[in-house]
Amino acid sequence: MITHIVCFKLKDRNADLDSTVAILRDMEGKIEELKYIEVGVDVLHSERSYDIALVTKFDSMADLEVYQVHPVHKKVIEHMSRVREASVSVDYESSRA
Template sequence: MLTHIVFFKLHDKKDVGKVKQILESIEGNVEFARKVKVGIDVVHSKRAYDIALIVKFDSLKDMETYQVHPYHVDVVIKNTKDLIQSSVSVDFED
């Protein structure tokens, strides 16, 4: 199992609900994304990011395929790229 975690900092916090909805739509549209969880930051510290995405895959190969999957590229990235100021990620086997 591979866990893919991405933290996003948005240009405008008012877009957090829209970005959350887009990220949650991965589940059911990318067949090998086993579990999708999206969380909105509630602490709002200076070092905090605004939203987190956690996706579980069966393998590193599935995660790499997800990166170029048409739904991920054409829907998720296309509809969030102008809303996101920065992002960081961690991918680990568990």
């Protein structure tokens, strides 16, 4: 199992948070290779905090690659390129589903 985590810092948290969370969550059930999705909103609001965390899981690296170019995900990328100030990610093999 591959776990893919992305954290986003938004340009304008107040204006874009709710719509961005909805757009991310809307991927659920629309991409066959996407086995798990969780979208979390930061509650600490510290200087080093990011605004949103996206946690997704895939059966394989090949499935993650399919997700990356899927039309639903490409629309998310378009939205994120407009609203994000920064993002960081990590991908790793996990033993739990």
